[in-house]
Amino acid sequence: MQKTTPTFEQQLHFETQQYLAKGCRWLSVLSFILAVVIGITRLLNIPELNFTFTLISILPLALVSLYGAMRDFSLPSSQKINDYGRFYRYILALILCWITVCNWLILSAPFAQGKVESILHLMMFALSIAFFPVRRLLLFAVLIMSTYMASVRIFFFADELFFPIMKMLSFLGIVISGQQVIEKWFRKSIFKDVENQRLVNELNQLALTDSLTKLSNRRYFDAMLTKEIQHCERSGSAMSIILMDIDFFKKLNDYSGHQRGDECLIELAKLLKHQIKRPRDVCARYGGEEFIVLLPETDIAGAVEVANNIKLRLNQLAFQHPDSLVSEYVTVSQGAAQWQPGINAEQLIKQADDKLYEVKATTRNNIAY
Template sequence: MIHQPIILVVDDEPNNIEMLAGMLDDQYELRFAVSAQEALTAIKEMPKPDLILLDVMLPDMNGYAICERIKEDPATADIPIIFVTSLGDPEQEEKGFAVGGADYIVKPCRALSIKARIRNQLEMKRTRELLHRLAITDGLTSLANRRHFDEALKQEMQRLQRQGGQLSLVLIDVDFFKRFNDYYGHPAGDECLRRIAAVIATELRRPADLTARIGGEEFACLLPETSLAGAYIVAERIRQTVLSLKMPHQSSTISDYVTVSVGVATSSGTEAAHLYQRADIQLYIAKTSGRNCVVQDVALV
């Protein structure tokens, strides 16, 4: 089924709601709110709206203030907002753009005009989302890239310091990967990395977990609210599943097949760099103590 874009219409006048519904309900999934409080609640629902049509004059808060609230929240700041209002003077229009509105339409609305403006905003939103995904995605494996990982680690550490809890980091390195590339060629090496990435992505099932390719043959798993014991289980499962793929590796000195070494560390409030350093130390120990194994940190900082 093709997903219809979701539009939230915020207006306290039944005639206006009926008019907009008649114009748009054949192309979009419409939701409605008749007050600021209803609107702010509705945008938190999942899936969140793709676009908001917002009246300025509402009983409990004006539309400009609502727009500011929406744009201040990182979770909703990317939703385009089109003001649809009877306030047609230039000062009001300028204020609408100043608080983050994407467009400003004066009632009464012509169907062709409002449909065209909605299409333009949705197309621009799709383009921005595509560019953002490309900027944070590893082109070979489709996992998060190093840039995305670094930012996510920083944000998770900030959350940890505010709220407490635990954060685990798993670092994974493909054993003797340079030898693999030299023996089988770079196209085979790329396919090897893609298969390992698929294993990692499959083993991490929670929406909050992040999988990333952070180097040539190095991967990372960021596991919020996960204990050291829990992270070790995930890491060992990844190691075993990679081995079970039985990808031949004639140049390896430890196995006939491709293997990985894994380091695990958990934090309850240290700096991001410290957590990464500790996981990296465990990865180094795994690589220097035989490879094809998981080594976990002994301390919880």
């Protein structure tokens, strides 16, 4: 009956997976567009470029980007909380393709350093946004790109070591600081969502549960009975209910006090929980001392067998009732009814109630059906 609320770790894992999947997708779209634009622009601006060499340099990036844009990264490869291997593999492939394109730009134009650095800055900025929930993945991607950018300055353009390395370290410091700030916001947001879900589930549970016995209440039972009747109408399967009433409960309250009466209700509720165990079965407190049981896929013979078991177990429980007129222990009168085509929930409950009244008017501590 109660909807399970995910834990913070479960929700964090789920939200992180979803965010990384979306990040990979729009990063792939961005890379594909940039690859096409770079290739066309270079061919138009530098006609002497070898078309085959240009295509070979751009094509891997375009294909990997297209693959990433079409793949559903949200599907986990395993149930491990921190398993992000598919993201590592894809980003490594994408970065290697970008390094290939940058090398091609530098080799095809002697003064392409500024454009290469602009592209690398753009990609590192995009990576920082796409992967901020997972610091290791973010650093893995950004460190490769920034190391490559520093290497380009040192080896291709003979810059001194100090400036490229300081630039790389400064960029990494900014990325890590920004990631820590955004990660805190991300975690707080998820924590609030989990708490809200928990509170909503608790409120729903309170609205559908009897506070004393912790059984379902009448509101929940009526809803489930209506649903099971609809199922029976479609499938033609059997379904029965048992309505029961504690014999001389008012006398128990008057003689032993209301606290003793509450104890009686709680003990009967525990007994019903142990007897009614199938997933679709429902036992509920239907009124003051009235309880009702819903038995899907059960005909009247099965319902009577369940009612007899309840009577037997209650007798074994031996809950003292010093003022009962039928036994020294607490007993219940029960009325059972089976659903028939064409009758609604109210009519079915009335049939069980009529049978319950027969027992109460004659023998008590018995079953009518």
